[in-house]
Amino acid sequence: MAATVAVALFSSLLLSAVVNSAEDFSAAFNLRDKSPIGGLCAYLIEPSGFPCSEHATQTKDGYILGLQRVSSPSVVLQQRGPPVLLIHGLFMAGDAWFMNSPNQSLGFILANRGFDVWVGNVRGTHWSHGHVSLSEKDKEFWDWSWQELALYDLGEMIRFIYSVTDSKVFVVGHSQGTIMSLAAFTQPDISGMVASAALLCPISYLEHVTSRFVLRLVHMHLDEVIMTMGIHELNFKSNLGTQVMDMMCDGHLDCDDMLSAITGKNCCFNSSRIDFYLEFEPHPTSSKNLHHLFQMIRKGTFAMYDYGMWKNLKYYSHIKPPIFDLASIPSSLPIWMGYGGNDALADVADVQHTLKELPSKPDLLYLEDYGHIDFLLSVNAKEDVYDSMLAFFSSQLGTFSSY
Numbered sequence: 164m165a166a167t168v169a170v171a172l173f174s175s176l177l178l179s180a181v182v183n184s185a186e187d188f189s190a191a192f193n194l195r196d197k198s199p200i201g202g203l204c205a206y207l208i209e210p211s212g213f214p215c216s217e218h219a220t221q222t223k224d225g226y227i228l229g230l231q232r233v234s235s236p237s238v239v240l241q242q243r244g245p246p247v248l249l250i251h252g253l254f255m256a257g258d259a260w261f262m263n264s265p266n267q268s269l270g271f272i273l274a275n276r277g278f279d280v281w282v283g284n285v286r287g288t289h290w291s292h293g294h295v296s297l298s299e300k301d302k303e304f305w306d307w308s309w310q311e312l313a314l315y316d317l318g319e320m321i322r323f324i325y326s327v328t329d330s331k332v333f334v335v336g337h338s339q340g341t342i343m344s345l346a347a348f349t350q351p352d353i354s355g356m357v358a359s360a361a362l363l364c365p366i367s368y369l370e371h372v373t374s375r376f377v378l379r380l381v382h383m384h385l386d387e388v389i390m391t392m393g394i395h396e397l398n399f400k401s402n403l404g405t406q407v408m409d410m411m412c413d414g415h416l417d418c419d420d421m422l423s424a425i426t427g428k429n430c431c432f433n434s435s436r437i438d439f440y441l442e443f444e445p446h447p448t449s450s451k452n453l454h455h456l457f458q459m460i461r462k463g464t465f466a467m468y469d470y471g472m473w474k475n476l477k478y479y480s481h482i483k484p485p486i487f488d489l490a491s492i493p494s495s496l497p498i499w500m501g502y503g504g505n506d507a508l509a510d511v512a513d514v515q516h517t518l519k520e521l522p523s524k525p526d527l528l529y530l531e532d533y534g535h536i537d538f539l540l541s542v543n544a545k546e547d548v549y550d551s552m553l554a555f556f557s558s559q560l561g562t563f564s565s566y
């Protein structure tokens with residue numbers, strides 16, 4: 164029901180856009196929300212008493228990514244522990260790891276355990292810093308999908324941290340962050356710099372997505388519709404996007420329901436904090452990224468972006484886009500995975516498919532009640548999820564070269 168209303172609203176939004184001039188519409192979509200003043204350190208991390216510094220690095224294709232480096236108030240900076248990179252999901256950014264209460268937020272927990280915590284922010288999010296030559300108003304700025312986020316953004320973040328710390332990097336991903344991780348780990352030049360990985364709501368295949376809301380949008384080809392309309396950036400914090408969100412959350416639809424319709428039922432998420440979360444989320448992404456994700460749902464493949472036959476021939480020298488071969492992830496790379504029985508995006512059947520193709524046997528944590536958002540925002544995330552992840556990381560530290 165919620166999904167029906169939301170889809171109806173979304174469709175009427177698109178229809179009204181067709182009636183208006185296309186130019187007005189994309190202008191409205193490009194109007195950026197005034198993002199919080201200062202960086203993520205000043206806005207969310209330092210106020211909790213954690214030392215934090217802002218960093219930036221540039222990808223091969225010219226995007227300037229923001230990174231934050233966080234440590235425990237009680238750690239002497241010269242004695243930082245092993246570096247860990249946190250890589251967020253779709254419509255999220257580095258704030259995702261610090262939005263829960265301090266005792267339940269993974270970013271703070273890892274810092275308190277002595278890890279040298281690095282927070283990643285992919286291109287297009289509020290905490291990344293644009294492009295060397297393109298403006299966010301240019302359609303070329305939004306010409307990427309998770310393929311570039313994996314091979315360029317994640318690859319560059321890992322390389323940067325590896326070179327600053329002179330140490331292999333622990334990687335933690337959530338949702339799209341796990342798609343990026345698994346795709347990146349198939350590349351030996353990237354996986355060679357990774358110590359081990361913990362994947363929350365791991366995704367490579369999206370064949371069994373059960374999210375009612377997402378399946379509706381896939382069915383109505385929303386991805387293709389918006390691209391055809393010349394909308395390159397998906398920003399729900401644009402003026403128009405905000406209006407739609409307000410309508411959906413305050414008026415006809417309970418935002419909590421809406422979240423369940425998208426992500427699956429979350430057992431342990433504190434919905435009275437939703438206004439606080441909406442100060443940060445959703446972050447923008449590209450329409451092309453949505454299209455790539457929908458391609459995966461339609462085709463059931465874990466492959467590069469499908470441009471169509473002729474352009475595939477041009478870009479890949481093949482009619483079909485090359486797959487990311489999970490079997491080529493080194494079996495020596497230790498992996499831990501946490502997944503939930505109520506997750507409508509990282510479905511259990513798809514997780515099993517991923518496990519079947521990986522050459523190694525990851526350590527697994529299965530939580531029957533957990534939905535997609537619980538893994539970040541559960542009121543018991545530390546006890547339910549992160550203690551197990553930390554035990555896994557601790558078991559790796561024994562074999563960790565610099566320790």
Ligand SMILES: *[C@@H]1O[C@H](CO)[C@@H](O)[C@H](O)[C@H]1NC(C)=O
Nearest residue numbers: 264265266267268275542545
């Ligand atoms: C958070 O953890 C600290 C240290 O373990 C403890 O003293 C404090 O009571 C906890 N706060 C909450 C709200 O649980």
Ligand SMILES: *[C@@H]1O[C@H](CO)[C@@H](O)[C@H](O)[C@H]1NC(C)=O
Nearest residue numbers: 264433434435436437439542
């Ligand atoms: C849920 O959030 C509200 C508002 O921030 C807070 O007062 C309450 O203590 C939270 N409940 C739990 C179980 O953390």
